[in-house]
Amino acid sequence: MDTNSSLRIVQYGLGPIGQATAETVLAKSGAVTLVGAIDIDPDKVGRDVADVIGNGVSDANVRVSDDAEEVLATQRPDVVLHTTTSFLGGVTDQLVQCARAGAHVVSSTEELSFPYERAPEASDELDRVAQDEGVVIAGTGVNPGYAMDTLPLMATGVCTDVQGVHVKRVVNASERRHPLQEKVGAGITTEAFEEKKAGGTFGHIGLRESLLMLADGLGWSLETVEEELRPVHADTPVDTGFRQVDAGDVAGIHHSATGRMQGEPLLTLDLQMYVGAEASYDEVKVEGAPPIDLRFQGGIFGDTATVGMLVNTVPLVARAQPGLQTMADLPVPRAFATKPLVEGAL
Structure with missing residues (x-):
């Protein structure tokens, strides 16, 4: 994976946090590119993701699909931003599916942030699959993921x-x-x-x-x-x-x-x-x-900060050693921009 080129992103889950995450990816176009969106809500399926987001976002030319397997196979994302539920038991199969497709996964699933005590078997499986596929699986957000850890x-x-x-x-x-x-x-x-x-x-x-x-x-x-x-x-x-x-x-x-x-x-x-x-x-x-x-x-305003942590973790997992990782394993989280904020800045 060439981490110096734009990273291909699939947004998995388009609830309020997922929509805000997709909107942020679209705003940072250049460093990251939204290539797919997955959600099972029939009111969202088939619509352009920009239409789902609203807020005056222009067309993204990305249609929401309820077929995760098809999206992962055709779009071949570098990273999946995963925002579906808090509980690891309900999403382990989703995380494995993304990793098997060769994509890093950054998830807002709270129990994934440090899953070893609560779900040792799932932790072993996720780590094994991630290492087999040469990708990283990581859980993050504002809390857990930043403010209190x-x-x-x-x-x-x-x-x-x-x-x-x-x-x-x-x-x-x-x-x-x-x-x-x-x-x-x-x-x-x-x-x-x-x-x-x-x-x-x-x-x-x-x-x-x-x-x-x-x-x-x-x-x-x-x-x-x-x-x-x-x-x-x-x-x-x-x-x-x-x-x-x-x-x-x-x-x-x-x-x-x-x-x-x-x-x-x-x-x-x-x-x-x-x-x-x-x-x-x-x-x-x-x-x-x-x-x-x-x-x-x-x-630390949680809704915005959760989105920031999800998106800003993308380049960190793209450069990390494969496996199930926590925020303590990854480099210090930091924001990234597509261009200097001040003209002439390096």
């Missing part, structure tokens, strides 16, 4: 000693897309929250993966990993434009994960994601030499 790992890079890493993320879900507001349970009752929680697929998917990636990156063997998921309730009514949340109803989630060694909480991840939050911010604190205290005022 890659970023804090990078923050420790200047430390000669690390005694603890503590990450906090507060997200005003009122500013986010409707599917995320639904995902965190905005507007449901406490009883409904507990029922969803008991189902085992509610809350933020990937928090445990972020904690384990942090521990692995630091070379720490955690003795215990604890997770706690509880509701945040609205103090006053909140109208997000998508959902009406009454006072006393669930506004979102407070999800935390703690990694302990010798009983001490050396790794803590604290995620609060709910509608009506007064302020969004991201915070990383490293107990070490030197200590690190990072705070992102206004927070």
Whole structure:
């Protein structure tokens, strides 16, 4: 693969994130080229992907197809940007199919970000297939993929000693897309929250993966990993434009994960994601030499950041060693442009 020429991209999944990802690929035409789009939604199949995206995007001359095998065979992509679901069990076959077609895969599937504990058999299969085909399979996004794992790992890079890493993320879900507001349970009752929680697929998917990636990156063997998921309730009514949340109803989630060694909480991840939050911010604190205290005022806007991580990981996987990789295995994520932002810049 000539990574100095435009990389051929197939977009697999055209939900809100998939559409924004395809739009970004189209905007970066030159370094990357959108050559195919896959989705099973009958309302999208057969339409030009630009028509599906809207937002004034001009024709892409790429038709949406529900036949993944045909698209992969005819378009022969260098990289598939995969945005379908959070759970690895539902997409392992899709990832294998893409790899067997000779394409690298960058996926927003949260459980893929560090799948070794939750899905050891699928991890072995994906790694084996990727190595057989000479491609990379990687899961990424803003969280997991950046804010609560890659970023804090990078923050420790200047430390000669690390005694603890503590990450906090507060997200005003009122500013986010409707599917995320639904995902965190905005507007449901406490009883409904507990029922969803008991189902085992509610809350933020990937928090445990972020904690384990942090521990692995630091070379720490955690003795215990604890997770706690509880509701945040609205103090006053909140109208997000998508959902009406009454006072006393669930506004979102407070999800935390703690990694302990010798009983001490050396790794803590604290995620609060709910509608009506007064302020969004991201915070990383490293107990070490030197200590690190990072705070992102206004927070890292997740919808845009997820798209950025997906697209910006494309050139990284195209140059990486084949196999199942995590963001800790790949080079430092960075943006890329098709031309200098300043005329005359190198």
